[in-house]
Amino acid sequence: MLLDKTIQELHKGLVNKEFSVFDIVKECYDHIEQSQRKLNAFITVVDKDAALKQAMEKDKAISSSSLLYGIPFVLKDTYVSRGIRTTCASRVLGDFISPYNATVLQKLLDAGAILIGKMNMDAWGHGATSENTDFGPVRNPWDATRVAGGSSGGCAVAIAARMAVFAIGEDTGGSIRNPAAWCNITGLKVTYGRVSRYGCIAYASSFDTVGPMAKTAEDCAVILGVIAGKDPYDATSSSNDVPDYVNIMQTKKVKNVVIGISKEFYGDGLDSDIRQAIFDAQKVFKDMGVIIKDISMPLFDYGIPVYYLIGPSETSSNLARYDGVRYGNRRDYFTEETTRRIMMGTHALSTGYYDEYYRKAQKARTLFIKEYEKMLSVCDVVLMPVTPTHATKIGEFANDPLKNLLVDVYTVSQNPVGVPSLALPCGFSQSKLPIGMQIVGKMFSEDLLFALGHQYQSRTNWHTQKPSL
Amino acid sequence: MSKGTLSKEIIEHIAKLAKLNLSATQIEKFQPQLASVFGYISKIQTLKTNGVMETSQVTGLENVMRDDMVDEKRMLSQDEALRNAKRTHNGFFVVDAVLKEF
Numbered sequence: 001m002l003l004d005k006t007i008q009e010l011h012k013g014l015v016n017k018e019f020s021v022f023d024i025v026k027e028c029y030d031h032i033e034q035s036q037r038k039l040n041a042f043i044t045v046v047d048k049d050a051a052l053k054q055a056m057e058k059d060k061a062i063s064s065s066s067l068l069y070g071i072p073f074v075l076k077d078t079y080v081s082r083g084i085r086t087t088c089a090s091r092v093l094g095d096f097i098s099p100y101n102a103t104v105l106q107k108l109l110d111a112g113a114i115l116i117g118k119m120n121m122d123a124w125g126h127g128a129t130s131e132n133t134d135f136g137p138v139r140n141p142w143d144a145t146r147v148a149g150g151s152s153g154g155c156a157v158a159i160a161a162r163m164a165v166f167a168i169g170e171d172t173g174g175s176i177r178n179p180a181a182w183c184n185i186t187g188l189k190v191t192y193g194r195v196s197r198y199g200c201i202a203y204a205s206s207f208d209t210v211g212p213m214a215k216t217a218e219d220c221a222v223i224l225g226v227i228a229g230k231d232p233y234d235a236t237s238s239s240n241d242v243p244d245y246v247n248i249m250q251t252k253k254v255k256n257v258v259i260g261i262s263k264e265f266y267g268d269g270l271d272s273d274i275r276q277a278i279f280d281a282q283k284v285f286k287d288m289g290v291i292i293k294d295i296s297m298p299l300f301d302y303g304i305p306v307y308y309l310i311g312p313s314e315t316s317s318n319l320a321r322y323d324g325v326r327y328g329n330r331r332d333y334f335t336e337e338t339t340r341r342i343m344m345g346t347h348a349l350s351t352g353y354y355d356e357y358y359r360k361a362q363k364a365r366t367l368f369i370k371e372y373e374k375m376l377s378v379c380d381v382v383l384m385p386v387t388p389t390h391a392t393k394i395g396e397f398a399n400d401p402l403k404n405l406l407v408d409v410y411t412v413s414q415n416p417v418g419v420p421s422l423a424l425p426c427g428f429s430q431s432k433l434p435i436g437m438q439i440v441g442k443m444f445s446e447d448l449l450f451a452l453g454h455q456y457q458s459r460t461n462w463h464t465q466k467p468s469l
Numbered sequence: 470m471s472k473g474t475l476s477k478e479i480i481e482h483i484a485k486l487a488k489l490n491l492s493a494t495q496i497e498k499f500q501p502q503l504a505s506v507f508g509y510i511s512k513i514q515t516l517k518t519n520g521v522m523e524t525s526q527v528t529g530l531e532n533v534m535r536d537d538m539v540d541e542k543r544m545l546s547q548d549e550a551l552r553n554a555k556r557t558h559n560g561f562f563v564v565d566a567v568l569k570e571f
Binding site for chain 2: 096097099100192193206232233235236238299301302304305306308309316320323324325326327328329331332334336339340342343344346347350356357359360361362363364365366367369401402405416417418
């Protein structure tokens, strides 16, 4: 199957004329036709004939200008795209057609990549299960009675079910990493500002990050090299140089790199199979010459309160613009979960509660930044689980919003701080559900995360496992 | 009413601030849910933050400027700008009246 190959393998095959862009795109559509009805990963599938026609045009002038030339990909439906509807999984936007492209999309199109779909998700990024959507829940390809994770659930399913070569997700508090873990793929939450957010519909502006989701750390490195960098249209994008991630990933020595592990991560709430998988991963890292060191994260338990005060506050402000005047429908169309989050934020920002909630959380955010600085001064990266449990059953959390929030316990504390985190497969439960781990690094240390991830994946085969569909 | 308890009146007040038209049934439903969530996140009050500065963003950037020039690549025609609107009139957006006639 062509879609089992890495991006570099596909590129080599295209340049050597072993197969064509048409063949790759055709295989994506074959898999979409086979699995979409069951898994509900797409909100919009780009017209097949149009995509195949594009593929044939690319085949006429095979180019080695970019590794992504002729590679089919999908976008979380939070990125605006000219001429193709953008819904953010909400009936509030309805059939909104953007007059411009998100920067990340434009960069990929300029590199020669082919957009084939816009993916289902939790509306506005509000959720960890991709059930908070007006387009029906996304289903997990490993067990269709379970959720795919969220909020970038459709993206993760597209990769796991081989319906696209790579995806662009969006991570505000775990939205790339959580579905990556539950669907057995690799996903990167980038350093805040590493990739332009222009054209990415805002959830919580000071947390939102745009990042790659793919089969391997290597593929994520290829993609980040294309999408990272300063964008004049996003004033928060960083002007730091974009390193040659692929080259560094292959050559960087990881011997004597120090991985920190904190006892706070292994409390009672953690599933025993996940605990075991992370311990097993530590052994692999030790074999690579990496040093494992005990560290401490006393603030760990405050991650959820900080995130769920600041995130909803920012979203209540960002979503105030949806009034149905210039585009979209009225506010009555917000889902229950989105309504709750708008109300949480409105309350935290309101007169009489601002100091107690919002201001307090902004101060706690400073303490988290210091905590991470301290941890990452005694180790190079921190290793932790992505989720405390396996993918939940569809509908399991429908009447318990608090439980839904607690799924994010391992992934919410990085976004307020801004640090990058690579999520990758590290095992399966006894019932054959995927398990993920995340490696969290210093600001702009994506190169080291890729090196560790790539070298781990060259010693293990968790990431090559795929669901039978 | 002590702080930290989310009464029905507070829920109605929040909904009004957020311009959300909630039915009585929805208010009944959201009240215990939001109370339980705030009950959990109020744990933040136990954190000592005396003398700690607030953080609102992590870029380290300040006052990012651009030239005061029109970027024609980003300009929309009137037609493009109106294309997604449900209600337009003579090339303008139609909004509900906010002022009453005397």
